[in-house]
Amino acid sequence: MKNNKEILFEAKELCKNFGSTAALKHVNLTVYRGEVRGLIGENGSGKSTISSIAAGMQPATSGEMYFKGQPHKPATMIDGAKAGFGMIVQEMGTIPGITIAQNIFLGQENLFKKHGFISLKDMYKEAKKALDAIGFTDCDPKMYIDALNMQDRKLVEIAKVMYNKPEVLVVDETTTALSQKGRDIIYKLIKQMKEENKAVLFISHDLDETMKQCDTLTVLRDGELVTTLEKSEFEPGKVKSCMVGREIGEHYYREDKICTYDKEVVIRVENVTTGRGLTENVSFELHKGEILGIGGLSHCGMHELGRAIFGEEPIVTGKVTYAPTGEEIVNARIAMKHEMGYVSKNRxxxxxxxxxxxxxxxxxxxxxxxxxxxxxxxxxxxxxxxxxxxxxxxxxxxxxxxxxxxxxxxxxxxxxxxxxxxxTKILILDCPTRGVDIGVKAAMYEIMVQMKAEGKSILIISEEMAELIGMCDRLLIMKDGVISGELKRDDGLDEKAVIENMI
Ligand SMILES: Nc1ncnc2c1ncn2[C@@H]1O[C@H](COP(=O)(O)OP(=O)(O)OP(=O)(O)O)[C@@H](O)[C@H]1O
Incomplete structure (x- = not known):
């Protein structure tokens, strides 16, 4: 008990080795009922490992766990779910080639067995209920999962996890892969779990979000538990230095406020409408030495546009050309010939x-x-x-x-x-810093600034407004497949202006 709060989950002296890698070293963790616990730390510090062991995805090498006062040693994720652990994983957790409903009830099909047959009708009905319960109401469970984009598949996964009414919900670096709609669904579920006196383990590299959502923060570093901070101790500088073991400066974005790039155009996008109809008649130019941002809400078409520029998304009308030679970029091979690179969101x-x-x-x-x-x-x-x-x-x-x-x-x-x-001389980055810790984020931004100084060009597509404002010379805002606004660095590129153009 702590402040009259009951212990819900406990890990004692938990160790996990992968060959010579010690992912967890004698970690002791106590989570209370009604608590939203953040797990933070640099990439590879052991956050996913500890939560996945608790959820039954893999066994510990040594140590003990207790759940509701009883020894807890789930052999599989199904075991973990039966005990009351639900985990939304960082990677894609759905299976292609089957319907949304089948994904939700994978391994639980017997729930719908009638006279020796699975009643798909009942399964669809129940799946709809599961989807509605998390607020994903505009989704038909009969559809194949393949028809959904990454974010909507994640929502299906969340519906699946929540259907089993977990008492501990693990959210592993999920929010950064989602747009605001998806994030809001998760925040609502977190609030609901707290109100029901259950608990949440929340993992995210977005510190502002973590500090807002969590009651306490446990910091892991190199597989060891460094400290647990109470809400009153949440202060960005302190949290960051606990994570990396040294002071981290406040400013890791570009510090200048001017638009600096060459007149020379390297990529020309003319009236592009992509095959799936997600972008419509989009035109713009990317210059030598420019960091050009594209931002917008979900389904605005920006991710498809990035793929199209690299020759990986069918274009119905319009074209993308490598401006210095005029060659049309119709596939990734031609793109690479012109020293282009593409960091996909779907890694x-x-x-x-x-x-x-x-x-x-x-x-x-x-x-x-x-x-x-x-x-x-x-x-x-x-x-x-x-x-x-x-x-x-x-x-x-x-x-x-x-x-x-x-x-x-x-x-x-x-x-x-x-x-x-x-x-690479022309780099297309789609959500490049997703799931990356603050130290490496800083290193990536530094590389971008250096590339710009060398006359290279960067197109950065991102859902992180701060990143776009912090790094871009120009920012194009997309809405419903078209460019709805353009903002320049030396012309009041701030949050208010971006939001005004977005909605
Ligand atoms: N199956 C595995 N085999 C070998 N090493 C592994 C395996 N799973 C994890 N590791 C290693 O264990 C360490 C901890 O990984 P873990 O995924 O828990 O980190 P994390 O804190 O969640 O990182 P991130 O923020 O990048 O998601 C890393 O060094 C990782 O490479």
Missing amino acids: DIEALVLTASIRDNIIGAGFDKVSNHGIITPKSEKEYVGKQVEVLRIKCAGIDQAVKFLSGGNKQKVVFGKWIGRG
Whole structure:
């Protein structure tokens, strides 16, 4: 008990080793009823590991857990869910090729068994209830999950988790992948869990959000629990230095307030309407040495536009050209020929080969840069990959580690490293700092400023307003597939102006 609050979950001396990597080192954690506990720390500090062990996704190497006063040792996630743990994972948690309803009741189909057959009608009905309960009302459970975008699939996952009425809800770096609509759904559920005297473990790299949502913050560093802060102790500087073990400056965005870029145009987008109809008649130019931002609300078309510029989204009318030569960019091969790179928002599906090593993922994009007459020596390969690992502080057991075993933020660093390494001159970044800790965010912003100074061009698509305002020379706002406004850095690029153009 603490302040008359009952303990709901306890971990004692929890350890987790992956080969030589100690992901958790003797962690003791106590979570009370009615509490929203934030878990914070740098990429790879052990946040997902501890919460996934509690939810039954993987076993601990040693240590004990207690839930509602009883020993807690779930062997699977289904076990964990039955005990009362629900976890919304950082990666995509839905299965393609089946319906939304089937995803929600995967493994629980027997609930709808009637005379030896599964009643799909009953399943759809119940799935609709589950979706409505979280506020995702405009969703037809009979549809194939593949028809939904990333954010809506995440909402289906949330409906699935909430259907089992968890007593502890783990939200692992989910909000940064969602737009405001999705975030609001999660915030509402957190509030509801608190009111019902249950508990939430909340993981996010967005410090403002974390401090707002949580009652207490537990800081992990290199697998060890550093401290737990009470709400009265939440102060950004203090929280950041607890996380990284050193003082972190306030300003990591660009400090100048002027629009500086060359007149020369490198990419010309003319009247582009994409195949799925998500962007309509979009035109703009990207200049040499420019950081151009694109922002907007969900479904505004900005992510599809990014893909289209790199030649990865079908264009129905209009065209994207590499302006210096006038060549039309119709596929990624042509884009790469013109030194373009693209960091996708959907890193696990579009940007990485998860089963391949860090080395192969980074070399894969830079083969032509490292090879000499088609041959890569082990030395040049090690140097090339090692440099990215060092610059971006990729936390790994070695460059031969498979990417799927990296923490979420470290995977994102590999994607960034892939393109930075090959000296990309035109970089399209779609939500590049999603799930990345503050130290690495600062390093990424520094790289962007440096690229700009070298005359390279960056198109940054982001849902983080602060990032867009902090980094861009110009900012295009998209709404319902069209550009609804343009703001310039030296012309009052602030939050108020952005919001006015967005809604
Ligand atoms: N299956 C695995 N095999 C090998 N190493 C792993 C595995 N899962 C996690 N790790 C390692 O354990 C450490 C902790 O990872 P974890 O995912 O818990 O970090 P995190 O704090 O959640 O990071 P992030 O903020 O990037 O999501 C990392 O060094 C990671 O590479």
